[in-house]
Amino acid sequence: MAETKYTFCRICEAGCGLKLSVDNNRIESIEPDVNHINSKGYACIKGLSLDKFIESPDRLTRPLKRVGKDFVSIGWDQALEEISVKMRDIHRQYGGQSIAAYTGNPIGFSLWPNTAVQGFLKGFGSDKLFTVGTLDCSNKFAVADRMYGSFAHQTFPDIGETQMLISVGSNPKISKMSFIALPYPMEKIGAIEKRGGEVVWINPRKTESAKACGRHLPIRPDSDVFFMLGFLHELIRQDGVKHDRVARYMEGYQELAALAGPWTAERVEQVSRVSAIDLKSLVERYIKADGAVIYSSTGVNQGRFGMLAFWLQEAINAISGNLDKRGGSLMGRPPISFPDKTREPKFSRINNTPYITAGIPTGILADEILTPGEGQVKALFVVAGNPVMACANSDRLGEALNQLDLLVSIDLYRNETANHADYVLPGLHFLERADVPFFFMSAMGLMPEPYFHYTDAVLAPPGEARDEALILRQILRKSGFSFFGSRLLQSASNLGEKLSGLPGCKDGMAERFYGLITRSGKLGGLSQLRKYPQGQPLDPNQPGDYLGQRVGTDSKKVQLAPAEFVALAQNLERFFEQDVADKRLKLIGKRERYSHNSWTHNVSGFVKGQRNSNYLYIHPDDALQRQLAEGDLAEVCANGKCIQLPVRLDSDFMPGTVSVPHGWGHQRADGLSIAKNTQGANVNLLASDGPDSIEPISGMSQLNGIPVEIRRVAASGTGNSTGHN
Ligand SMILES: Nc1nc2c(c(=O)[nH]1)N[C@H]1C(S)=C(S)[C@@H](COP(=O)(O)OP(=O)(O)OC[C@H]3O[C@@H](n4cnc5c(=O)[nH]c(N)nc54)[C@H](O)[C@@H]3O)O[C@H]1N2
Ligand SMILES: Nc1nc2c(c(=O)[nH]1)N[C@H]1C(S)=C(S)[C@@H](COP(=O)(O)OP(=O)(O)OC[C@H]3O[C@@H](n4cnc5c(=O)[nH]c(N)nc54)[C@H](O)[C@@H]3O)O[C@H]1N2
Ligand code: SF4
Ligand SMILES: [Mo]
Numbered sequence: 001m002a003e004t005k006y007t008f009c010r011i012c013e014a015g016c017g018l019k020l021s022v023d024n025n026r027i028e029s030i031e032p033d034v035n036h037i038n039s040k041g042y043a044c045i046k047g048l049s050l051d052k053f054i055e056s057p058d059r060l061t062r063p064l065k066r067v068g069k070d071f072v073s074i075g076w077d078q079a080l081e082e083i084s085v086k087m088r089d090i091h092r093q094y095g096g097q098s099i100a101a102y103t104g105n106p107i108g109f110s111l112w113p114n115t116a117v118q119g120f121l122k123g124f125g126s127d128k129l130f131t132v133g134t135l136d137c138s139n140k141f142a143v144a145d146r147m148y149g150s151f152a153h154q155t156f157p158d159i160g161e162t163q164m165l166i167s168v169g170s171n172p173k174i175s176k177m178s179f180i181a182l183p184y185p186m187e188k189i190g191a192i193e194k195r196g197g198e199v200v201w202i203n204p205r206k207t208e209s210a211k212a213c214g215r216h217l218p219i220r221p222d223s224d225v226f227f228m229l230g231f232l233h234e235l236i237r238q239d240g241v242k243h244d245r246v247a248r249y250m251e252g253y254q255e256l257a258a259l260a261g262p263w264t265a266e267r268v269e270q271v272s273r274v275s276a277i278d279l280k281s282l283v284e285r286y287i288k289a290d291g292a293v294i295y296s297s298t299g300v301n302q303g304r305f306g307m308l309a310f311w312l313q314e315a316i317n318a319i320s321g322n323l324d325k326r327g328g329s330l331m332g333r334p335p336i337s338f339p340d341k342t343r344e345p346k347f348s349r350i351n352n353t354p355y356i357t358a359g360i361p362t363g364i365l366a367d368e369i370l371t372p373g374e375g376q377v378k379a380l381f382v383v384a385g386n387p388v389m390a391c392a393n394s395d396r397l398g399e400a401l402n403q404l405d406l407l408v409s410i411d412l413y414r415n416e417t418a419n420h421a422d423y424v425l426p427g428l429h430f431l432e433r434a435d436v437p438f439f440f441m442s443a444m445g446l447m448p449e450p451y452f453h454y455t456d457a458v459l460a461p462p463g464e465a466r467d468e469a470l471i472l473r474q475i476l477r478k479s480g481f482s483f484f485g486s487r488l489l490q491s492a493s494n495l496g497e498k499l500s501g502l503p504g505c506k507d508g509m510a511e512r513f514y515g516l517i518t519r520s521g522k523l524g525g526l527s528q529l530r531k532y533p534q535g536q537p538l539d540p541n542q543p544g545d546y547l548g549q550r551v552g553t554d555s556k557k558v559q560l561a562p563a564e565f566v567a568l569a570q571n572l573e574r575f576f577e578q579d580v581a582d583k584r585l586k587l588i589g590k591r592e593r594y595s596h597n598s599w600t601h602n603v604s605g606f607v608k609g610q611r612n613s614n615y616l617y618i619h620p621d622d623a624l625q626r627q628l629a630e631g632d633l634a635e636v637c638a639n640g641k642c643i644q645l646p647v648r649l650d651s652d653f654m655p656g657t658v659s660v661p662h663g664w665g666h667q668r669a670d671g672l673s674i675a676k677n678t679q680g681a682n683v684n685l686l687a688s689d690g691p692d693s694i695e696p697i698s699g700m701s702q703l704n705g706i707p708v709e710i711r712r713v714a715a716s717g718t719g720n721s722t723g724h725n
Pocket of ligand 2: 105136174175176219299300303591705
């Protein structure tokens, strides 16, 4: 008989509650959970289509081993044995630091397997964890670390109370936001206007969100840092600084103000294309609003200066009195405390590139593999990731992966990265594992309405699919090493493994781990949490509880002008001159309702009709100059590489801006029977990698604002106008 199960979606940060009807380990129906504490009956098409991803005929159910160009299915014993033998050899020959891991976005939503990856690496004596954070948000970690004393001190807009939201480089209607758990964001953002407040979108594109509410101010891609400098200049000029608050709770104001000196609204307009009149009036309204906040997301993060732009944004919110204020920006209060102090700074052997939080920038992954010497990466474990689609300069990365002595992919499917792998191991879908909310909620408290919940696994894994954490621990043990390098933890791990070998038993480590951290977080442990599968409320946010109380810096004051940022900001003059003169088209991304990075194109309903490809979006004026018409095949070139795509004319984009959604170009994905037959091209073939291409300190890759050249290849209907790579 069908059973009703309450759980939550772990595809994006909204974390929507879901009500499933499960019969005989099959999902009969999925509904949004109307009684879920936070999402209250909201869920999007991806969450409501989970069954299609779980039950796909392409789902991996047994380990695969490469034999020549093909993969053959093998048993777990053989897979683990062979991989462990190889690992022992690699460790003996090249040392622990030759072993690395790349954790993709989906596994980021599950604390236990993520922790296990760290224990796995540490067990081998390695700290080489490549993190997708350097593709979307490590600029925010670097800033929080310097300004607030911990990477985990992240702010979020008080959407429910604010009188003015300035949203820079985000599109909540499609992406559901980042660094805030906000299901149904457009309803909550729309309510700002309804209560007499204001919403402003700073974006090169008039997005779906900007069409739904608020006012749109187009900005030239990758000029946000100048926009922020102009904003800061105006804020000071218009006397919008709360000097008493600054004096009490902050340090570095004079240096910050000195920096803003030259950046008048008129000057900034030349590069951002936001008119001086608009900027001045925006700042005036920001000062007047009782509770205003600037928020930014990947549109800013993925530019050349994401870290500096975010620093300036935070400084503006702080000195205007909006940080830690009702209706301004709030500092999360995490339900679970993790060690959040930045540990000893670490540097990669590649150009001394700094590590960021616990990881290394993906932008130097190829270099770490290709550069000989001690610590050269020889073995890579990719857990729930697709680096050859997601990372910059995909071709070079693909070539680098081919040089590895061992590449293991642990995934639901055989994706494009698996084309370079020696073994592909079947992992779990999130419905097949226990979880607590995403790290940003659990450990950073980025929740407008704080809550907590725990879910058990609601489905048993198909075939021989196995918990990622167990796989890694088994490889570690068989290779002769211990979890986190600790005998005690290894004994616990061995016990879990033994149990999992008994019929009907589970490893149980995930549950024990969540039990431990929820008890230490005073959340009552699992038996308590199981009583509230639809979520338990936590104490509401309290504006005013951060400044002077919880700031993590040595002086307990917010650092407005960290020396490293000020030094980097001095170079902006030079970039400004260059950018003013730069008339090239700038390429940006575009997230789509039916795409989630690279992994939702293997479901037929998601790629039907025109949705079976990505496109080159271009403003009609820019198209005309290049004799391009709708449906033509165009070539987009940058950094000496080109891709071809069908053209879509779109006047929602600011002239001078073109866009190509990422995550496409699956033609070589033999393990993805539906995605393989889609069209389109991988835009990350165009982005640069290497130590000189990433942002200093934050390690962010530049994926937005890339200068490109475009030319027509074939007119609509005359050639193959459905792109390829
Ligand atoms: N040009 C450009 N590039 C971008 C971006 C952009 O905006 N523009 N965005 C970047 C961003 S924000 C991100 S986060 C990265 C994402 O980068 P990645 O995480 O490397 O890429 P995904 O496409 O999300 O691939 C996820 C893989 O995990 C698998 N998977 C899903 N769930 C599970 C699970 O529970 N267990 C296991 N074992 N596997 C699972 C999927 O099958 C898929 O193969 O891409 C980045 N790349
Ligand atoms: N449907 C869907 N939802 C997703 C994802 C997905 O792939 N599909 N991915 C998830 C992931 S991993 C993440 S990290 C989040 C990201 O969530 P968001 O950060 O909200 O991502 P986007 O929707 O790509 O919004 C970025 C916006 O920045 C704009 N932009 C581009 N360049 C610039 C610039 O130089 N300056 C400014 N000001 N704006 C710019 C773009 O036009 C775009 O509207 O979304 C998550 N949600
Ligand atoms: S909005 Fe995000 S969390 Fe909610 S159902 Fe959609 S993908 Fe899942
Ligand atoms: Mo992301």
